[in-house]
Amino acid sequence: GTCSSQSLDADIKMQGLMLALLASPLGLVLPSSPQLVSTLSPFQAINGFQHRSLATQLTARVATPVTAVPSRTRAAYMSEAAVADEDVETYQFEAEVAKVMDIIINSLYSDKDIFLRELVSNGSDACDKKRFLSLTEDGGKAYEGRVRITADKESNTLTIEDNGIGMTRKDLQNNLGKIAQSGTKMFTEALGAGKDATNLIGQFGVGFYSAFLVADKVTVVTKAADGEQLRWESTEASTYTISKDDSAPIEETGTRLILTLKEEADKYTDDFTLRDLLKKYSEFISFPIELWTEKTEYDQVADPDAEVKEGEEPPMKSVPRKTNVWEKVNAAKPLWMRAPKDVSKEEYEEFYKTTFRAYDAPEAHVHFSLEGQVEFRAMLFCPGSVPWELTQDMFNDKVKPIKLFVKRVFISDSFDEQLLPRWLSFLKGVVDSEDLPLNVSRELLQKSKVLSIISKRLVRKALDMFNEIAKDEDKFKSFSDNFGKYIKVGVIEDRDNKEALLKLATFASTKMGATTLLVLR
Numbered sequence: 001g002t003c004s005s006q007s008l009d010a011d012i013k014m015q016g017l018m019l020a021l022l023a024s025p026l027g028l029v030l031p032s033s034p035q036l037v038s039t040l041s042p043f044q045a046i047n048g049f050q051h052r053s054l055a056t057q058l059t060a061r062v063a064t065p066v067t068a069v070p071s072r073t074r075a076a077y078m079s080e081a082a083v084a085d086e087d088v089e090t091y092q093f094e095a096e097v098a099k100v101m102d103i104i105i106n107s108l109y110s111d112k113d114i115f116l117r118e119l120v121s122n123g124s125d126a127c128d129k130k131r132f133l134s135l136t137e138d139g140g141k142a143y144e145g146r147v148r149i150t151a152d153k154e155s156n157t158l159t160i161e162d163n164g165i166g167m168t169r170k171d172l173q174n175n176l177g178k179i180a181q182s183g184t185k186m187f188t189e190a191l192g193a194g195k196d197a198t199n200l201i202g203q204f205g206v207g208f209y210s211a212f213l214v215a216d217k218v219t220v221v222t223k224a225a226d227g228e229q230l231r232w233e234s235t236e237a238s239t240y241t242i243s244k245d246d247s248a249p250i251e252e253t254g255t256r257l258i259l260t261l262k263e264e265a266d267k268y269t270d271d272f273t274l275r276d277l278l279k280k281y282s283e284f285i286s287f288p289i290e291l292w293t294e295k296t297e298y299d300q301v302a303d304p305d306a307e308v309k310e311g312e313e314p315p316m317k318s319v320p321r322k323t324n325v326w327e328k329v330n331a332a333k334p335l336w337m338r339a340p341k342d343v344s345k346e347e348y349e350e351f352y353k354t355t356f357r358a359y360d361a362p363e364a365h366v367h368f369s370l371e372g373q374v375e376f377r378a379m380l381f382c383p384g385s386v387p388w389e390l391t392q393d394m395f396n397d398k399v400k401p402i403k404l405f406v407k408r409v410f411i412s413d414s415f416d417e418q419l420l421p422r423w424l425s426f427l428k429g430v431v432d433s434e435d436l437p438l439n440v441s442r443e444l445l446q447k448s449k450v451l452s453i454i455s456k457r458l459v460r461k462a463l464d465m466f467n468e469i470a471k472d473e474d475k476f477k478s479f480s481d482n483f484g485k486y487i488k489v490g491v492i493e494d495r496d497n498k499e500a501l502l503k504l505a506t507f508a509s510t511k512m513g514a515t516t517l518l519v520l521r
Contacts, residue, residue, distance in 0.1 A: 102237075112265070115214055116274070117281035118207035119160050119257060120289060121409050123147040126164025126255060127287045133165065147285070148326065149278070150292040151269040158215075158259045158268055166224035166253035172232045172242055176208060176220065211257070212237045214265035219258040223250040275329060284334040284408040290326040297321050334408045336377045336430055340367040352381050355403070356428045360384040363479060366465040374453045376433030380462055382469070383426065386482050390426060394485065401425050402458075405432040419455050423490035424462055426483050431458070463500050470504060480506040 109115075127145030134143040150159040167175065211218045220232040231245035250256060267273050271293060278289055303317040335343050335351050352362045362381040369377040389399050400413035401420050419431060435450050466487075470476045480487075490501045 109210055109213060112213045113277055113281075115210040116268070116277050117409065118210045120147055120149075120278070120282045120285065122207060123160060123162035123164060123255070123257075124282075124285050124287050126162050126166070129165040130163075130253065145287040146290055147287060148290045148292065149274060151271070151274060153266075153269045156261045156263075156266055156269060158261060159256060160259075161254065161256040163251065163254040166227070166250070166255055167220075167222040167230070168224045168227050169230055169242060171224065172220070172222070172230060176232055177240060209237065211259055214261055214268055215259035216262050217260040219260070221245050221247060221250065221256040221258070223253055223255075225253050278329045281410045283330045283332050283410070284405065285330055286408060288328050289330045291329050292324055293327040295323050295325055295327075297323060334405075334432070336367065336379045336432055337408065343367065348381075351379075352428065355430070356381070358383065358387075358428070362428075363475065364465050364469050366461045368461055370454075370457055374433070374435050374450050376431055376435065376454055378429060378431045378454075378458060378461070380427055380429040380458065380465060382465060382479070383428065383482075384478075387426065395422055395425060399425055401427050401429060403430045405430060406434060408432065419451065420458055420462075421455075421490070421494060423486050423493055424459065426486055427462060429458070459494075459497060463497065463504075466504050 124145075124147060127147065131143050131145055134141045145163060147160065147162045150161070151157075152159070217233070217235045218237075221229065222232070223229040229245045229250060231243050231247075232240060233243075234240035261268060271291070274291060278291065282289055297320070298318040299321050300316045301319050302314040306315040306317075308314045332351070332354060333347075335347060348365050348367075349361050352358055352365070361384050363384045364382045365379060367379045369375075387399065389396050401424065402418075403413045404411045404419075420427065420429075431454065433450075433454065466479070469479050484506050487501055487505050491498055491505055494501065
């Protein structure tokens with residue numbers, strides 16, 4: 001039916017009153033009031049059943065005499081809150097292990113070649129752990145670590161073996177059976193103050209599972225000091241088994257990782273492919289990486305088919321003989337890890353030519369390190385001539401000036417966030433830092449303040465190098481002829497360094513001769 005304006009006003013007023021009373025944390029109780037109770041009648045009649053229970057509650061509360069209700073104290077409400085907290089239960093997130101493994105294996109890494117970098121780095125970490133323990137626990141006992149790789153085309157297997165620290169049954173369960181638990185990180189934390197003496201690479205505890213990118217079955221044979229030789233085995237990363245192992249014994253300690261490759265991954269048994277990947281990612285690993293390689297040697301033997309005259313020596317012929325030898329792959333040295341005063345000019349030139357596949361000697365170089373909030377080591381080289389790939393396009397996107405390393409392990413030279421502005425794209429260099437914000441697969445560089453700090457320092461050092469070149473008139477003329485246009489682009493695009501770049505920018509003058517360059521000072 002219809003309602004009067006007086007009833008409607010009462011309805012509106014009572015909505016606010018009811019909400020205030022019912023929501024009151026102090027449990028306010030009003031004295032009995034016939035007027036207040038009667039006021040509820042229009043609201044109850046107008047709103048009907050929808051608000052009947054609410055109105056009834058309020059009626060009961062306001063109709064109860066104050067003397068009949070015990071007073072509420074803060075202590076009483078605190079007690080009720082404690083009881084409520086006891087009813088709260090805590091749960092852990094659950095996950096389908098098979099699905100998580102599938103994400104780690106097939107979604108985390110964009111390039112299958114990464115598996116070799118990760119597994120070789122694990123072997124290097126195992127050797128570094130043993131090296132450290134041999135210095136601290138074995139009284140400085142000499143230790144020569146190494147990582148060996150064997151490919152078998154007939155069985156389509158790839159074996160990566162190190163003579164590092166090895167693993168116990170508990171280590172196998174914790175390091176390989178628990179996803180994202182880094183044994184390297186745990187070892188470093190256990191060292192406490194001595195952690196700076198190590199060069200451990202592992203961070204996230206997922207690198208081992210990259211093996212399933214290329215393998216259907218992964219077998220780990222390992223032996224720790226004073227422990228039995230054990231076998232850890234998993235097929236398609238679903239379940240794993242641990243048992244005693246009776247295969248070829250491991251000398252002292254170490255780990256042998258056997259990958260039963262997928263059919264489409266048979267290229268990883270090819271000598272050239274393995275050698276190329278090892279040189280790309282692991283060339284500067286501190287321990288020797290040895291590849292079981294087939295060599296062809298030639299022996300000189302008497303030719304049985306040749307005619308031999310009496311009294312003459314029989315003619316000889318060369319007969320090929322195939323042998324297998326361990327060949328060291330990582331012969332290059334990470335010069336950036338050494339002090340600049342300990343590196344010769346010849347070593348810098350050789351490093352530049354080898355690392356960047358250059359044919360000319362660098363015009364200049366700068367070698368430095370930064371310690372403090374951000375720590376990194378770096379080397380920058382100014383080429384002696386314009387790199388061939390920049391002759392057609394001065395800002396060729398395929399040219400990657402900086403190679404990024406983390407503890408001597410190559411990560412990438414292709415990032416969305418560049419460490420150098422494009423006007424310095426003609427430079428070549430390396431940066432090695434543990435502070436770089438990498439994603440878990442160590443393939444992507446994430447934007448952060450660290451990048452900005454490193455980038456600014458690289459630009460500043462590059463300007464210092466150019467100013468040193470400018471002190472030699474002949475060198476500076478050659479530099480300006482080759483890279484002067486990049487300096488002018490920097491004047492336009494780099495506002496922070498505009499004044500410094502203007503002092504390096506040169507301009508030809510027809511009045512003073514075609515070979516004369518004007519420099520703004």
